[in-house]
Amino acid sequence: MTDFSRTRALFDLPEGVIYLDGNSLGPMPKAALARAGRTIADEWGQMLIRGWNQAGWMQMPGSLGDRIGRLIGAAPGSTVVGDTLSIKVYQALASALDLNPSRKVVLSDNGNFPSDLYMADGLLKSLGRGLELKVVEPEAVADAIDETVAVVMLTEADYRTGRLHDMKAITAKAHAAGAVMIWDLAHSAGAFPVDLAGSNAEFAVGCTYKYLNGGPGAPAFIYVRPDIQDRVRPALSGWLGHAAPFAFDLDYRPGSGVERMRVGTPPVIQMAVLEASLDIWDGVDMQALRRRSIELSERFIAEVEAGTKDVTLASPRDPNARGSQVSFRFADGYAAMQALIARGIIGDFRAPDIMRFGFCPLYNTDEEVSAAAAALVEIVSTGAWNRPEFLARKAVT
Numbered sequence: 001m002t003d004f005s006r007t008r009a010l011f012d013l014p015e016g017v018i019y020l021d022g023n024s025l026g027p028m029p030k031a032a033l034a035r036a037g038r039t040i041a042d043e044w045g046q047m048l049i050r051g052w053n054q055a056g057w058m059q060m061p062g063s064l065g066d067r068i069g070r071l072i073g074a075a076p077g078s079t080v081v082g083d084t085l086s087i088k089v090y091q092a093l094a095s096a097l098d099l100n101p102s103r104k105v106v107l108s109d110n111g112n113f114p115s116d117l118y119m120a121d122g123l124l125k126s127l128g129r130g131l132e133l134k135v136v137e138p139e140a141v142a143d144a145i146d147e148t149v150a151v152v153m154l155t156e157a158d159y160r161t162g163r164l165h166d167m168k169a170i171t172a173k174a175h176a177a178g179a180v181m182i183w184d185l186a187h188s189a190g191a192f193p194v195d196l197a198g199s200n201a202e203f204a205v206g207c208t209y210k211y212l213n214g215g216p217g218a219p220a221f222i223y224v225r226p227d228i229q230d231r232v233r234p235a236l237s238g239w240l241g242h243a244a245p246f247a248f249d250l251d252y253r254p255g256s257g258v259e260r261m262r263v264g265t266p267p268v269i270q271m272a273v274l275e276a277s278l279d280i281w282d283g284v285d286m287q288a289l290r291r292r293s294i295e296l297s298e299r300f301i302a303e304v305e306a307g308t309k310d311v312t313l314a315s316p317r318d319p320n321a322r323g324s325q326v327s328f329r330f331a332d333g334y335a336a337m338q339a340l341i342a343r344g345i346i347g348d349f350r351a352p353d354i355m356r357f358g359f360c361p362l363y364n365t366d367e368e369v370s371a372a373a374a375a376l377v378e379i380v381s382t383g384a385w386n387r388p389e390f391l392a393r394k395a396v397t
Contacts, residue, residue, distance in 0.1 A: 002288040007362040010280050011213075018345045018368045023187060023325045023358025026213030026277070035276040039269050051268070060271045061240075061262055065221055067278045068212070071286065072185055072204065073195035074223050080258045081208070081274070082266050085186060085220040087236065088205040089119045089153075091261055092222060094235030096151040096180040096203055097131070099228070103150030104131050107179070111138040111158035116184055120153060138163060142173055149179040156194070157187035157323035160350050162315045164323055171199045186210060189221075191324035192293060193286040196223055211324070211360060212281070214274035222261050229257045238263030280362065292361035294319040297326050300357060300369045304328065307377030314354055325358045330380060334397060338390035339379045345372045349397045 012028045013019060019027055043055040052058050065079035072079070093106065106120055117135065124131040136144045138158060145152060152174040156165050171181045181201040188194050190211030196204055204223040208214035224232055234241050234254055240262040243253040254260035298319055304311065314327040330336055330353060337349045347357040357372070379385050 002283065002285045002292075002361075004292060004361050004363075007280055007284065008365070011363045013363060016344050018372050020345065020347045020357040020359065020364065020368075020372055022213070022360040022363075023191070023210055023323075023356065024348050025209055025216060026211060026360070027363065028215065029213055029273075029277045029280055031276040031279060032215065032273045035272045036269055039272040044268075057266060057268045060268065060275070061219075061266050062259065064271060064274060064278065065258070067281070068189065068206075068208070068221050069223070071194070071212075071281060072189050072206070072223070073193070073197050073199075074204075075197055075226055078196075078226050078229070078258055079221055079223045080261055081219050081221045081271065082240075083220055083263050085184075085205060085207045086115055086119050087263060088220045088222040088261075089116050089182075089184065090123055091234060091236055091263070092182045092203040092205050093120055093123055093151060093153060095224075095232045096153075096182055097127070098233050098235075099202070099231070100150040100178070100180050103148060103179075104129070105134050105149045106131065106151045106153055107134050107136070107141065107144055107149045108153045109136050109138045109141050111160065111163065112153070112155045113159050113184065113186065116153065116155065138165070141165065142170060145170075145173050145177050145179060147177055149174070149177060151180045151182060153182040153184075155184040155186065157191065157325075159187055160314070160354055160356075161327045162187070162322040162325040164316075164321055167199045167201070168195070171201045175200065187323050187325070190281070192290045201225065202228055208274050208277075211358075212274070213277040213362075215270060215277075217267075218270055218274050219267055222258070224258050224261060226257075229260070232260065234260050234263075236263045240265065284362070289361050293324040293359050296359040296361065296364055296366070296369050297322070297324065299366060300326055300359070300373050303370060303373035304376055307373065308381050310380045311355075311376070324360065325356055327354045327356050328376075329353045330355060332385055332391075334393065335385040335387075335390040336376070336379050337397075339385040339387070340372070340375055342390070343375055345375050347372075351397070 043051040061081045064081045069079040182203040185206035209218040237252040311328040316322045333355045
């Protein structure tokens with residue numbers, strides 16, 4: 001059984017703050033500062049370029065990928081870290097289209113993160129082969145999968161509401177129709193157990209700055225199913241995805257396995273911070289984490305709804321049908337969230353009217369959840385949100 005009081009003590013949580021926004025940016029592990037400092041001072045500072053060999057910088061994308069792989073049900077050697085999530089989406093989609101060249105449709109839904117759709121739209125237009133991005137409602141995805149679809153590309157947990165797709169069932173339907181499957185795990189990795197290997201999906205991508213607590217700008221990851229790795233053509237033929245980067249060949253030869261999905265130079269300092277966070281995850285049982293996540297989110301929903309009728313639950317009522325977040329709709333949700341933040345209770349807002357609250361058992365407690373629920377009830381019931389400083393929109397919501 002995971003001791004969540006122990007994991008909470010491993011985070012640097014500001015005094016007087018209740019942090020319910022780990023679904024957007026996780027808090028800093030206490031070990032991160034020392035780990036980054038060691039990388040800067042002892043490795044970069046003293047080893048200089050020798051750090052690539054002596055400190056193992058070149059191997060970090062694969063070793064960190066395997067550690068994330070444990071949390072997402074991926075076999076060793078099938079996940080690699082580096083670059084940004086948008087780049088990994090581009091890579092996965094380009095490679096998936098290559099595996100299914102006779103078809104023209106990429107199917108997604110409007111619960112997918114917009115950046116994924118932007119990358120898909122840009123890629124399809126640049127390829128110029130009459131390819132089409134088809135976007136449907138989340139509930140309509142299964143019925144929209146047919147023999148015209150080349151690739152199904154979905155975010156498992158809807159970023160707005162936390163609504164979950166059935167990974168195994170949708171992947172099976174995609175395969176039955178002859179389509180390739182890509183999952184975005186940005187709101188899944190570290191939020192609840194994922195079984196990539198069991199789903200048989202070809203590709204998955206995700207970020208590490210949300211539930212995995214890798215810090216702002218932390219690198220992304222990409223998963224490629226082991227049996228197809230040596231058939232996948234990397235659309236971004238980066239130097240570090242080459243079979244022999246230091247042979248300096250003028251022609252590209254893809255590396256073996258998932259290593260070919262590496263592109264640019266690893267962000268070593270950021271990876272060091274991620275490594276410090278993954279040390280915490282090594283002792284976490286994902287099933288226990290999921291049970292605790294449901295306890296926290298159910299408490300929050302019950303206490304908010306017992307206190308006010310002024311907000312509407314936007315997340316699925318069934319806890320097994322949502323990820324580790326709860327969203328409420330409120331017409332002046334932006335201002336209400338700013339009022340909460342002014343009281344040291346941090347969630348976030350997604351247009352047009354959704355207040356999002358992430359529940360992270362590694363550091364959130366029952367007492368924090370109850371205090372946040374009480375504050376939300378008081379703010380929406382009394383109109384305490386209706387002040388000029390709360391109504392003024394900031395750049396990041």
